[in-house]
Amino acid sequence: MEVQVKRNGVDTIKLPLNAAKYSNKVMAEHGLSFSYGNVASLGLRVGDTFTYKGEEYTLNQVEDFKKMSRFVSSFDFVFEGSRHTLTNLFLDHLGARKFSFSGTAEEWLHLFVDCANSKTSGWSVGEFEDMGRVTVEFDSTYILDALTMVAQAMKAEWGIKGKVISLKKTVGTPRALTFEYGKNKGLYSLTRKSLQDKKIVTRAYARGGDKNLPEGTFNYFTIPGYVEKNTDIYGIREGEFIEEEIYPRRTGTVTAVAQIDKKLFSISDNSIDFDLNGQKVEGETPYIVFKSGLLEGNQFEITSYNNTTKTIRFKANDEGNDNWFPTENVHAEVGDKYTLIGIRMPQSYIDAAAAELTTKRQEYLDSNSVPRVVYELEVDFIHLARLNTNLDAGDIIRLKDAEKGIDAEIRITEVSYPAVYPDVIENGMSFDAVIGNEVTYTLFEKIQNDIKEQKEVVTQYNKQSWERDRRNIQALTEFRSKVLDPDGNLEQAMMQAIAGWFGTQSMYYDLDGVAMTVNAGGDPNSFAMTAGRLIHKVFKIEGLGNIWNLTAFSESGLIPTQGYYLAAKCSKTALSGEWVLSTEQIPTEGIPGYWHFNFGYLTTVFDGERSFHPTKGFTLISGGQIETDVLSAYMINANRLFAQVVTVGVDGYNNAGISGLADGKIYDDSWNVIGDDPNKSVRFWAGSNEEDKYKAPFNVLNDGSIRAISGEIGGFELTSTSFRSKVLDSGGSPTGKSSGIILSDWGVLSRNSGMSFLPSSTGLDFSASIVGETSEDLPTTRPLGTSDVRAGIFGIRRQELTLDALNQLKGVWGNYGAMFSSSKLLGAKYEPIRIHSDNAAAYMTSQDYTLIKGGTGDVYLPSDNVEIGRVIEIKNATANTIGIYGNGYDIYTLNNINVGSNSLLKGATRKYRFSAGNQWIEFN
DSSP states (O other): OEEEEEETTEEEEEEEGGGEEEEEETTSOEEEEEEEEEESOOOOOTTOEEEETTEEEEEOSOOEEEEOSSSOEEEEEEEEOGGGGGGSSBOOBTTBSEEEEEEOHHHHHHHHHHHHHTTSSOOEEEEEOOOOOEEEEEESOBHHHHHHHHHHHTTOEEEEETTEEEEESSOOEEEEEEEBSSTTSBEEEEEEEEOTTOOOOSEEEEEOOSSSOOTTOOSSOBOSSOEEOSHHHHOOOEEEEEOTTOSSOOOEEOOEEEEEETTEEEEEOTTOOSOOTTOBOTTSOOEEEEOSSTTTTOEEEEEEEETTTTEEEEEOEEEETTEEESOSSSOOOTTOEEEEESBOOOHHHHHHHHHHHHHHHHHHHHHHSSOOEEEEEEEOHHHHHHTTOOOOTTEEEEEEETTTTEEEEEEEEEEEEETTTTTOOOTTOOEEEEEOSOOOOOOTTHHHHHHHHHHSOOOOOOHHHHHHHHHHHHHHHHHHHHOOOTTSOOSOSSOOOSEEEEOOGGGOEEEESOOEEESGGGOTTOEEEOOEEEEESSOOBTTTBSEEEEOOEEEOOOOTTOOEEEEEEEESSSSEEEEEEESSOOOTTSSTTEEEEEEEEEOOOBTTBOOEEEOOSOEEEETTEEEESOOOOSOOOOSOOOOSEEEEEETTEEEEEEEOOOOOEEEOTTOOEEEEOGGGOEEEEESSOSTTGGGSSEEEETTSOEEESSEEETTEEEOSSEEEESSOBOOSSTTSOOBEEEEETTEEEEESOOEEOSOGGGSOOOEESSOOOOOOOOOSSOOSSSOEEEEEEEEOOGGGOOHHHHHHTTTOEEEEEEEESOOOOSSOOOOOEEEEOSBSOEEOOTTOSEEEEOSBOOEEOOOSSOOTTOEEEEEEOSSSOEEEEOTTSEEEOTTSOEESEEEEOTTOEEEEEEOTTSEEEEEO
């Protein structure tokens, strides 16, 4: 059996199929591989084709060969199926290879087929399923790789038969076939292999996205706890299901649209079931994100919401040059789908997201709680012939092995067999298959795509940008025809070309360690260059290299009305050179034995100064790109300037930068990674290279937090161990006036009293160096056997917290301005005094310490919220003896008698202390 090879439709050689093996793998390779020996030459060329079982196969790479003798060689080569044609064709859309597209499975298939048919022919749309919409970005991506990227985004699979492309959840054909060991049962051998990159998980956690987080939830949406399965068999093996698109969300449908002005639009949705007002997530901007229609994939800032009309008003996006999106022609339409972010959602949506995450967590656990394996089968050819059938990748068969406990419907993911089958069956032939439910997403240009995902500038195109570009091109075309040379000195006022190259080969060099001084010391007639190295990219001395050492150069007394050319004069025989400043132009080969590498031009003196204009290097302008060494501008108007990472520095020290990567980690105290958190991604850093940006001396994270180990903030200085005033004045002597504050591991030092804690409306000025306040209400329940104390300041000497002291604190119950374990006064002691001169009884309160009773009437001790240890003092300033009443508590008198009241003689003073026995103890 042979196949006829064709070249551009013309027959060439025939290849015997007994030298070929057919192979097919789900979402991967498909072709016939040949091993052909003992021939002088086959004469094959890339692009040759043949037809096998109704499908065209193409030679896409030159054959490998091994010389066996002078006249005989062996050849290995592969003719690949039609799907591999798509590995040679870029996916493009509206003429662009770099674009973003959003669509359903059907829309994606039409995009792929339309693009393939624009470059080849015969492609058509096959089967597809409704799997929602996904958005994927491409940049010079081959069609087959793009198909794989979309399938992965949809968690689906693609299939290609001939030139028919399908996109489904699972690509496969159920077959009523059973294979097992035994005579006439179809299996020669069965081998199980573990998938090494698939981890067993018996305890699963879950987390969702970081949008619309409920109050009190931080970093990302999650559900509590975990679920377990098969821990009794495999032990605890933890894993986490992560899905950024699961968060409290609502997908709404537009029922009305309106344009308020050029920059404001609105949509209405009469099914909105909650009031958006007051639901903004603190610190975030609310957005409306369109999921279908002309605005699909775009988000816009919400400015207001009318709960009566269910209308959301949003701002257009500024595209630059007074262009705004949406527009009068491109805008939301009735029926468009949208969602909201930056909004706290009602509990029903939180519950729905939690339920979805719970379900996905269980699915993840069910799928990963057993070893992931595939089975390699060697199938009985005779059995297949007896059944008059064949097997191919994607077929679903039943596999049975009673001894191993296998009885399941499993899909064939890969097959290989001699190409002559089923027409020829011989001894020694084998039909091999791999079965399992694991499929790998294979990108044929994987390395290229990985680099682009991490480092390249990403540009997204939407329908508005295409419309804006069309308008701009029309405007530029008009401008080109109207360009005017008002002075009439130019040969051509407007130049048009495909590309422009500026510079010559002699100018392609770099300088290392060289510094220039123009107008040295304020003298425009002085000029200097330091010593350094010139590294040329084209010129070199054979056997020596391309790096010349340049000596230092300086010159004064330049002529003010004369300009000068500066060049590096480099030897052709030795790696040495010098700077030459000349009023004449010197060509590169102008002096024998030397190269003159032009550096630039030093102008004449204007307004007391000279300027230097370098001419080294090159600039290439091609299409919409500029490649050059240095770009200088008086102003850069960038509507969108985006890069993943920008690093800055000199002389190889890139020690600062800006990052847009979502690569945040959680670290322990030793900088070991203990988790992932995109909200901890470094956005700005200084003092470390890119790799160590997370522990740089200064950085700012995505969540707004700042890390700095030193610096100045206003009038304060930050060191590695303290935060202090830049100016500290100790006062010079113990009684001198001091100022400043220090916060460190040693404590807090605050000097001078310049901070008042009372509002000016009180008319009082109580200023202090340190103020500690408590505004807590007194606890409603008095503790039993514990304590409940709130204080503005605690002053504690740890050695005084003995067991006896702590036992005395049990039952302490109150709020205080300060609480101390001990205190020492170096001066006078001041305590409040209350004078009661009314002719009525005086009832003491929790605010009283010393009471001077005048007039007439008795005194009643405090009764509400009295705490153990409370001390009061009473002075009888009346003309008679007065009564002291316990007011609900007993009084333990100086004579050791419990009474409900006691008397205090005229002019006498008594103190009372409240004790643990709920009584007032009287003492002098």
